[in-house]
Amino acid sequence: MPAKGQMKKETKKQVKRALKKPTSHKKQILQSPKGMHDILPGGMLVREKLYKSVKAIFEFYGFNRIETPILEMEELFTKTVGENTDIVEKEMYAIKGRGGQRLVMRPEMTASIVRSYLEHGLHRQSQPQYLYYIGPAFRHENPQAGRYRQFWQVGAEIIGGEGDPVYDAQIILIFYKLLEELKVKNITVGINSIGGAVDRQNYKKKLLEHYKDHTKEICKNCVRRMKTNPLRMLDCKNKVCRGVIEEAPIILDNLSTPSKTHFKGVLEFLDEANIPYILRPRLVRGLDYYNKTVFEIFTGEGEDSQLALVAGGRYDYLAETLGKRSTAGVGAAMGVERVLEVLEEQNPAFGTVRSKKSIYFAHVGQLAKLKSLPLLEKLRQANLPIISNLGKKSLSNQLESASKTDATLALIFGQKEVYEDNIIIRDMKTGSQETVSLEKIVKAVKKKLK
């Protein structure tokens, strides 16, 4: 009996499969990798617009664009960002090079820029060097809004020179002004100083002493942080830890005189430039290379849970870490997707790109089509903004496309015009038409566009 039942089932499955087969030749459609997204033409328009503002502001302030490889030697980041940071410890994409060396996809760009600065002797040119960059970075973490595995950063670095506080202020200013120009609302700068290496060493000791007596009043993560990264206990979001944090010593009170003076200087420049900021004594940054000034820019009140749109700081020891003599440096990076997400919410008009005055080129018939390619090329060389689709057949179809693309003028080129060596210019608004000889077309069109 059971054998019979099984038989029945077997045949049923077979029938089902046989029935399914004709329709089941579709496979899992290939998707982009997790946390990595295509930027479609529509999204590209918005980005280009953002980059336009970036370039205008950065270049006014003397920054020159730089681009570095997406792959770097792993060492570059373990040495600078820090071996014990999550970014390096568990979020880097690694690739085995043919020679056995480990290459990684850059998780951020500051280290690359400093590497490039040292490698190409930019320290022998005028100091400091003002550099900016736009490019993708990669971190293997679980995606969320504002956090992707491939994300774009716009960054600026001022490297070399005396490490004057004005540079810190300038970096903050350009990003502040950039966000302002993009019409991001409620921009908040949070700023702190974490001093020099010695300051931090001393401060860590004090902090640990404070925590020692309260190990039972803090969360599990902070118990772990006491060993791995005590500074991070300061920005723990767990309510349990709040009390202990509030009574903890403040790093600003524990800075050496030079660090204090530097920080005062930065604040003074910000005050004078009318850049509002909030002192955030518990702001520490996750990357090892920072010293002295650290800051973040938020939208809204800058509550703990919010993602920073821009983050940065000073890194005077980074070059030294890479084996060269110490070189002052300060910089910041902005998360492009994070800003775009904020803009979508706060300023939806940002995405709508006003169409430029344009001309739709319409052809009629095979002969005109043949003559269209060289004619279009002539119009391109005259710098006319032309849209055309030579694959379309009917004129009404083409004029329909013309109005959909908001063309102000249409050029109509058919068999008759080929023979007579002229072309029709149609005003898409009024519908009035004029026939112009091909020789005079560029002039006539330019006149109409005005």
Added chain:
RNA sequence: GUGCCUAUGGUGUAAUGGCAGCACUAGAGCUUGUGGAGCUCUCAGUACGGGUUCGAACCCCGUUAGGCACCCCA
């Protein structure tokens, strides 16, 4: 890495175990040389793999992707 939620044409949605439908978009036509309106037609979907069932978009398992939270961070 861990936990919770989600997945239907290109987009937005309906169908709650019983015929996968609607709107928009796109393409073609009405109009083979004149657009925006209207009408007609067309393309196109249950993410993937398995299971339960007479029968699965719907229930179960796995995978993939998306969202949220933790960790951490631009």
